[in-house]
Amino acid sequence: MTVQDTGSVEDLAARLRPGFVLGVASAAFQIEGSLTADGRGPSGWDAFSEKPGVIVDGGSPAVACDHYNRADEDIALMQELGIDSYRFSLSWPRIQPGGTGAVNQRGLDFYDRLIDKLLAAGISPMATLFHWDLPLELEQTGGWMNRQTAERFAVYCEAAAERYGDRVDRWVTLNEPVSVTLQGYALGVHAPGRELLFDSLPAAHHQLLGHGLAVQALRGVGVKGLIGISNMHSPVRAATNKLSDRLMAQALDHILNRIYADAVLLGQYPKPPLPMKPWFRSLSTVEDGDMDTIHQPLDFYGLNYYYPLKVASGPGPAEIPTGSSPEMAKIPFHLATYSEYETTGFGWPVAPEHLSILLQEMRERYGDALPPVYITEGGASFPEPAHVEGPIQDTNRISYLAEHLGHALTATGPGGVAEGLDLRGYYVWTLTDNFEWAAGYSQRFGLVHVDFDTQARTPKDSFYWFRSLAKARNHQSSLFR
Numbered sequence: 122m123t124v125q126d127t128g129s130v131e132d133l134a135a136r137l138r139p140g141f142v143l144g145v146a147s148a149a150f151q152i153e154g155s156l157t158a159d160g161r162g163p164s165g166w167d168a169f170s171e172k173p174g175v176i177v178d179g180g181s182p183a184v185a186c187d188h189y190n191r192a193d194e195d196i197a198l199m200q201e202l203g204i205d206s207y208r209f210s211l212s213w214p215r216i217q218p219g220g221t222g223a224v225n226q227r228g229l230d231f232y233d234r235l236i237d238k239l240l241a242a243g244i245s246p247m248a249t250l251f252h253w254d255l256p257l258e259l260e261q262t263g264g265w266m267n268r269q270t271a272e273r274f275a276v277y278c279e280a281a282a283e284r285y286g287d288r289v290d291r292w293v294t295l296n297e298p299v300s301v302t303l304q305g306y307a308l309g310v311h312a313p314g315r316e317l318l319f320d321s322l323p324a325a326h327h328q329l330l331g332h333g334l335a336v337q338a339l340r341g342v343g344v345k346g347l348i349g350i351s352n353m354h355s356p357v358r359a360a361t362n363k364l365s366d367r368l369m370a371q372a373l374d375h376i377l378n379r380i381y382a383d384a385v386l387l388g389q390y391p392k393p394p395l396p397m398k399p400w401f402r403s404l405s406t407v408e409d410g411d412m413d414t415i416h417q418p419l420d421f422y423g424l425n426y427y428y429p430l431k432v433a434s435g436p437g438p439a440e441i442p443t444g445s446s447p448e449m450a451k452i453p454f455h456l457a458t459y460s461e462y463e464t465t466g467f468g469w470p471v472a473p474e475h476l477s478i479l480l481q482e483m484r485e486r487y488g489d490a491l492p493p494v495y496i497t498e499g500g501a502s503f504p505e506p507a508h509v510e511g512p513i514q515d516t517n518r519i520s521y522l523a524e525h526l527g528h529a530l531t532a533t534g535p536g537g538v539a540e541g542l543d544l545r546g547y548y549v550w551t552l553t554d555n556f557e558w559a560a561g562y563s564q565r566f567g568l569v570h571v572d573f574d575t576q577a578r579t580p581k582d583s584f585y586w587f588r589s590l591a592k593a594r595n596h597q598s599s600l601f602r
């Protein structure tokens with residue numbers, strides 16, 4: 122796929138509706154480093170990443186992009202990029218080190234300065250309250266398997282809302298609860314490394330409950346910003362037309378997509394296919410009132426889209442999108458490959474058509490229950506060198522972004538398959554190459570290359586492409602004013 126295939130940047134810019142938000146997204150644990158600075162407490166991820174063999178090449182998050190000390194430089198890059206909004210996450214263990222009790226003023230101050238600097242740079246802050254770094258003390262008492270974590274989360278959210286509620290424009294309660302449930306509690310490839318398979322579903326319910334309580338807490342404080350959640354979605358297809366494959370596809374769609382979206386948008390869990398009912402039993406025993414708490418009115422819905430999945434019945438290869446887990450051998454389905462697509466560095470199919478399918482599914486499934494949508498993450502890693510002299514020519518990333526944005530605009534535009542879905546923006550994952558969880562530093566997703574030996578930042582060609590998109594759009598919208 123060449124950049125030419127995707128049309129000119131001016132054409133794409135001309136298709137962005139006025140007010141469409143262009144942004145970049147990041148997460149505290151993946152960029153900040155300074156894990157013991159300013160009174161921050163450890164998180165479950167601090168402990169997990171110290172275990173031998175769990176992070177590719179033994180990569181340590183201790184420094185990451187040193188963003189804690191280089192926030193000014195990173196904001197200057199964002200300003201140069203010309204984005205409207207920056208999605209970042211607040212680190213719970215930096216703000217409330219033990220996950221309960223006293224807040225840490227120095228931690229709160231860090232984000233206070235960050236928000237003020239963003240606003241001074243003309244960049245609208247979108248703050249995610251939980252992007253996977255759970256305070257270790259809470260992880261040690263069961264983490265999200267413990268219902269109390271949901272209540273504690275709301276207390277921390279209230280403290281953040283009190284401090285930043287006058288300046289944050291958009292709040293995201295949770296980032297991808299599905300990834301935490303599956304990778305962290307079901308398959309053991311992310312913190313806390315538990316291998317509970319279907320018995321991990323209480324972690325889903327408690328995160329969703331935490332989401333609902335957090336929305337109530339933010340509204341209780343009267344934050345001025347809009348409130349939503351970021352869910353990862355992968356359209357699921359059966360590998361063949363066999364009934365067994367189709368049933369597994371339906372079940373996986375529930376596991377990945379519908380449990381989270383149905384709960385938040387419809388206030389109920391989906392009914393699983395009958396043969397798989399026992400897998401979902403822990404979701405049928407929720408406490409009275411929980412679904413109402415989870416089903417809070419939202420101002421927006423965040424969609425993270427990276428890849429579609431294809432599934433076949435029967436145990437098979439242990440591969441999952443972010444690596445492999447021996448636990449996969451214990452379940453009666455496996456992921457099949459989408460051999461028709463090119464792949465990213467992670468091996469993910471580059472399938473922008475499936476973003477259209479996803480948007481169509483969201484529109485059809487949720488109709489008017491779906492609030493305005495932001496694509497709160499999308500992007501790709503490609504093999505790139507550790508050291509560079511000058512911009513990398515990452516035409517693959519430019520194509521990826523242009524194609525995905527193009528498909529999203531077509532799908533939601535007049536006559537599109539998802540017409541009526543109110544798409545408000547797209548956030549690229551991510552600004553700088555960073556600590557890619559269990560993949561360590563082996564997967565580079567940034568618009569900006571980071572040399573992890575020197576911390577030198579070098580914008581890639583995709584940075585300049587995205588900048589030209591933002592510029593062309595601003596130019597055109599000013600013509601219409």
Ligand code: BGC
Pocket residue numbers: 148151296297300353425498550557566
């Ligand atoms: C997560 C990010 C991650 C990205 C790429 C998303 O699922 O929210 O933290 O870096 O995927 O793997």
